[in-house]
Amino acid sequence: MKNRLLATAFGIFLLGTAGQASAADVTMPDPNYATATAAMNVIKAIAEQELGLEVDTVTTTAVPVIWEAMDRGKGEVDIWPDVWLPNQQGLVDKYVEANKTVKLAKNGYAAAQGYCIPTAAAKKHGIKSVYDLANPENAKLFDTNGDGKGEIWIGAPGWQSTNIEKVKARDYGFAEFFELQATEEAVATANLDKAVKADKPWIGYCYGPHQNFALYELTMLEEPKHDPAKFVVVQPNDDPNWFEKSKVSSGYADTSVHIAYSASLASRQPELVAALERIQFDANDISKWAYEIIVDKKPAAEVASEWVKAHPDAVGKWMGR
Numbered sequence: 001m002k003n004r005l006l007a008t009a010f011g012i013f014l015l016g017t018a019g020q021a022s023a024a025d026v027t028m029p030d031p032n033y034a035t036a037t038a039a040m041n042v043i044k045a046i047a048e049q050e051l052g053l054e055v056d057t058v059t060t061t062a063v064p065v066i067w068e069a070m071d072r073g074k075g076e077v078d079i080w081p082d083v084w085l086p087n088q089q090g091l092v093d094k095y096v097e098a099n100k101t102v103k104l105a106k107n108g109y110a111a112a113q114g115y116c117i118p119t120a121a122a123k124k125h126g127i128k129s130v131y132d133l134a135n136p137e138n139a140k141l142f143d144t145n146g147d148g149k150g151e152i153w154i155g156a157p158g159w160q161s162t163n164i165e166k167v168k169a170r171d172y173g174f175a176e177f178f179e180l181q182a183t184e185e186a187v188a189t190a191n192l193d194k195a196v197k198a199d200k201p202w203i204g205y206c207y208g209p210h211q212n213f214a215l216y217e218l219t220m221l222e223e224p225k226h227d228p229a230k231f232v233v234v235q236p237n238d239d240p241n242w243f244e245k246s247k248v249s250s251g252y253a254d255t256s257v258h259i260a261y262s263a264s265l266a267s268r269q270p271e272l273v274a275a276l277e278r279i280q281f282d283a284n285d286i287s288k289w290a291y292e293i294i295v296d297k298k299p300a301a302e303v304a305s306e307w308v309k310a311h312p313d314a315v316g317k318w319m320g321r
Contacts, residue, residue: 023056024053024054024055024056024075025047025053025054025055025268025269026047026053026054026055026056026075026078026079026265026269026272027055027056027057027058027075027076027077027078027079028040028043028044028055028056028057028058028077028078028079028080028081029057029058029059029060029066029077029080030057030058030059030060031059031060031061031063031082031158032059032061032184032185032186033061033156033185034210034211034289034290034293034294034300035082035209035210035211035286035287035289035290036081036082037293037300038286038289038290038293038300038303038304039081039082039259039281039286039289040057040079040081040082040300041300041301041303041304041305042281042289042304042307042308043079043081043259043276043279044057044301044304045301045304045305045307045308046275046308046315046318046319047272049305049308050275050315050319051269051271051272051275053269053272058076058077060158061156061157061158061159061184062157062158063080063088063091063158063159063160064091064158064160064235064236064237065158066080067080067088067091067094067095067102067260070095070101070102070260070261070262071095071099071101071102071262072101073101073262073263073264074264075262075264075268077262078261078262078265078269079259079260079261079262079265079276080259080260080261081259081260082257083104083257083258083259083260084111084113084160084161084207084255084256084257085108085255085256085257085258086231086233086252086253086255087113087159087160087161087164087252087255088160089233090160090233090234090235090237090238091160091235092104092260094238096260100263101262101263101264102260102261102262102263103260103261103262103263103266103273104258104259104260105258105259105260105261105276105277105279106258106277107258107259107277107278107279107280107281108256108257108258109256109257109280109281109282109283109286110254110255110256110283111207111208111209111255111256111257111283112207112208112220112255113161113205113206113207113208113252113255114205114206114220114221114223114251114252115130115133115152115203115204115205115206115220115221115223116203116204116206116218116219116220116221117201117202117203117218117219117221118192118195118196118201118202118216118217118218118219119217119218119219120196120199120217121141121195121199121200121201121202122219122221125138125141125201127141127201127203127221128221128222129221129222129223130168130172130174130221130222130223131172131173132221133150133152133172133174133177133178133203133221134172134173134174134177135174135177136177138150139174139177139178141201142178142201142202142203144191144200147179149177149178149179150177150178150179150203151178151179151181151191151203152169152174152178152179152180152181152203152204153181153182153183153188153191153203153204153205154166154169154180154181154182154204154205155182155205156182156183156184156185156188157182157183157184160235161205161207162182162205163233163235163236163242163243163246164233164246164248165180165205166180166243167233167243167246167247167248168248168249170243171247171248171249172249181204188204189212189294192204192212192216193215193216196216206218206220207255208283208287209283209284209286209287209290210287210290211287211290211291211293211294211295213287214287214291214295215291215294215295223250223251224249224250224251225250225251226250226251226252226253226254227250228253230247230248230249230250231247231248231249231250231252231253232245232246232247232248233246233248234246257281259276259279261273261276274320275318275319275320278317278318278319278320279318280318285307289303289304289307
């Protein structure tokens with residue numbers, strides 16, 4: 001397997017010659033966070049072990065660029081296994097519904113997202129709701145650098161949810177009291193681990209399935225029930241004035257995660273596409289895979305290969321046997 005870098009600034013691939021498609025049969029992105037990396041590697045293992053395909057990977061966290069590549073249909077990116085809805089609904093509307101250049105597999109699994117805090121800190125300081133953050137004294141509890149502002153992790157650069165969280169922080173009224181940190185997930189997890197071990201507060205965007213819910217005792221903050229009228233999201237790739245035009249003052253709608261693939265893949269790899277439509281991931285499996293990758297330090301490819309070999313019945317159904 002070759003591993004390449006997906007350039008985010010110009011929306012092109014560094015493949016030796018910019019913009020060329022991969023020579024492999026299938027190309028998938030590795031976004032470098034455990035749940036999506038695990039799902040990607042399971043699909044990769046099936047493609048290689050069951051269909052004998054050569055699968056290439058590109059490393060990126062830039063979700064819009066992934067969709068643009070699938071839209072072009074040239075094999076730069078063929079499959080994206082981590083479509084969070086409603087987070088990526090704008091991309092689905094554009095590329096699946098309007099352009100019809102990307103397909104969304106019908107099967108998905110339920111997920112959850114919001115803000116979380118170590119349970120011990122939540123109880124100690126009485127932090128229960130997002131509105132408790134809109135208090136300068138409470139915000140100072142999360143100040144680790146002495147600048148008078150708390151720090152809150154809002155997600156990784158390139159995630160659609162990170163933009164949503166920027167708007168949420170403004171509309172829930174706590175943005176002025178916090179430094180909104182958009183860093184790679186590994187940095188946030190390291191900070192969470194440090195805080196828990198020191199019995200200190202930490203606050204950030206959390207989603208599940210995720211290994212952190214097995215590693216730590218975490219409490220999700222209360223948010224108003226989802227209200228479509230109060231959850232209006234415009235993404236930067238749709239409008240340069242996205243921040244001003246967005247308004248988010250309620251929780252997420254029911255969340256599900258799906259597989260997307262380039263429409264051109266159907267003619268190039270019909271057997272694989274048929275399998276993608278049959279794949280039904282399980283949230284508990286996703287969490288276990290992520291735990292093995294992060295906590296047990298097992299290579300993601302090894303985790304995926306072992307699971308595929310240990311579950312011939314499930315794989316058989318996915319392959320139509």
